[in-house]
Amino acid sequence: MKSTWPFSLSSLGPGLLYAAVAVGVSHLVQATRAGAGYGLSMTFIVLIACIIKYPSLRFGGEYATITGKNLVTSYRERGWFIFILFSISQLFSMVFIIAAVALFTSGLLQATTGLSASPVIGVITVLIIVNSLLFFGGYKRLEFVIKILVVGFTLLTTFCVLLIFDRLEWSTSALSFPVFDAPTVIFIVALIGFMPSPTDASVLQSLWTVAKAQESNLLITQEQSRFDFNVGYVISSVLAIFFLFLGAAVLNPLGTTMPSDNAGFARQLLNVYTTLIGDWSFYAIAFTALLVMLSTALAVNDGMTRMAIAIGKEFFPKIKWGNHYQYKLVLLCLSIFAVFVIYLLLNSFTRFMDLTSIIVFLIGPFLALLNHFAIFGNKVPETEQPSWFIKTWSILSVTCLFLLMAAYIYFRLA
Numbered sequence: 001m002k003s004t005w006p007f008s009l010s011s012l013g014p015g016l017l018y019a020a021v022a023v024g025v026s027h028l029v030q031a032t033r034a035g036a037g038y039g040l041s042m043t044f045i046v047l048i049a050c051i052i053k054y055p056s057l058r059f060g061g062e063y064a065t066i067t068g069k070n071l072v073t074s075y076r077e078r079g080w081f082i083f084i085l086f087s088i089s090q091l092f093s094m095v096f097i098i099a100a101v102a103l104f105t106s107g108l109l110q111a112t113t114g115l116s117a118s119p120v121i122g123v124i125t126v127l128i129i130v131n132s133l134l135f136f137g138g139y140k141r142l143e144f145v146i147k148i149l150v151v152g153f154t155l156l157t158t159f160c161v162l163l164i165f166d167r168l169e170w171s172t173s174a175l176s177f178p179v180f181d182a183p184t185v186i187f188i189v190a191l192i193g194f195m196p197s198p199t200d201a202s203v204l205q206s207l208w209t210v211a212k213a214q215e216s217n218l219l220i221t222q223e224q225s226r227f228d229f230n231v232g233y234v235i236s237s238v239l240a241i242f243f244l245f246l247g248a249a250v251l252n253p254l255g256t257t258m259p260s261d262n263a264g265f266a267r268q269l270l271n272v273y274t275t276l277i278g279d280w281s282f283y284a285i286a287f288t289a290l291l292v293m294l295s296t297a298l299a300v301n302d303g304m305t306r307m308a309i310a311i312g313k314e315f316f317p318k319i320k321w322g323n324h325y326q327y328k329l330v331l332l333c334l335s336i337f338a339v340f341v342i343y344l345l346l347n348s349f350t351r352f353m354d355l356t357s358i359i360v361f362l363i364g365p366f367l368a369l370l371n372h373f374a375i376f377g378n379k380v381p382e383t384e385q386p387s388w389f390i391k392t393w394s395i396l397s398v399t400c401l402f403l404l405m406a407a408y409i410y411f412r413l414a
Helices: 014-022 025-067 071-077 080-113 119-135 139-167 182-193 201-216 222-251 262-277 279-315 324-345 349-375 388-413
Strands: none
Touching: 014 025, 014 139, 014 201, 014 222, 014 279, 025 071, 025 182, 025 201, 025 222, 025 262, 025 279, 025 349, 025 388, 071 080, 071 201, 071 279, 071 349, 080 119, 080 262, 080 279, 080 324, 080 349, 119 262, 119 279, 119 324, 139 222, 139 262, 139 279, 182 349, 182 388, 201 279, 201 349, 222 262, 262 279, 262 349, 279 324, 324 349, 349 388
């Protein structure tokens, strides 16, 4: 069945799942930290990050709509050497991403309930809840839940920003770039790594687009795919700025240092909202934030599992992939590895988040380059490729990402 309206609400789905992935670690953690530590001086950094990453993130759903294939298949078609490097990097980073999202979600859970648990126990609890929902769900149910949560949290955050708008200092000095010393550059890299999302979200976007087409029997056009992604991208980009504003207005004037443990960080974040609205709102806001992080965890765990299965299909094409038992087994394995990562590497919540952000940042330029080759390659007819403007934008974006990576390596070595 083909939708006759190019901007039909039925075409919304993968883009909102993308927004759910984005509004998590990057927004609640990194953007809030940026505002608390640097005030409004990080505003243009966040905007530049959103502009730079737009083409490569958009190409995921667009490539899937045109070809009916996901980006994992595209990477494989470029040769085994590239595909093996991609697979190793993603199987490594996806475990860190799952661990990071589950860690912060467990912190919110503890802050909301008043309970206390070790990071490992907290992460295990969150993964049990999330995986149980995914075991008995499916793409359609996941998409339905995400739509409700993303809309609700967007409205709540917008309301809070309106309350603090007059507290912000709108001066040239406040909006000027910070001093680019080594600690600041390293923090900027960590910020950009997840802002507004990791670049590998483009792969998830392509996987969800294919899944939506298969499960709904709805033929999605290029216009619908772009509309869907643009809605999700605008939401995630605007919310990134909003969270930076909240940190700058409430935490920065007090010189607040964000706690280094996950539960303490979550409580400090919730205090931002209760300071604005009142103590009476704590549980309502805490419950909303918890649901948003659970939606992020659902989207991340589902997407990473689909990516791991897609990688497996390319390595072992003779095996029949795609049944529910394989999905559950891969999901369980990724969760176990995520728990081990927390157990072995967690010394500080904020440092772990920065480590995860830097890992995905260093992988990002290479994925952006592969996405450019995919959408402008011979698998996509020239008549269906993006415009010359988007192509130029993509080339400049890839160049900027590699230059940022070089700057980070230079400051790290220095």
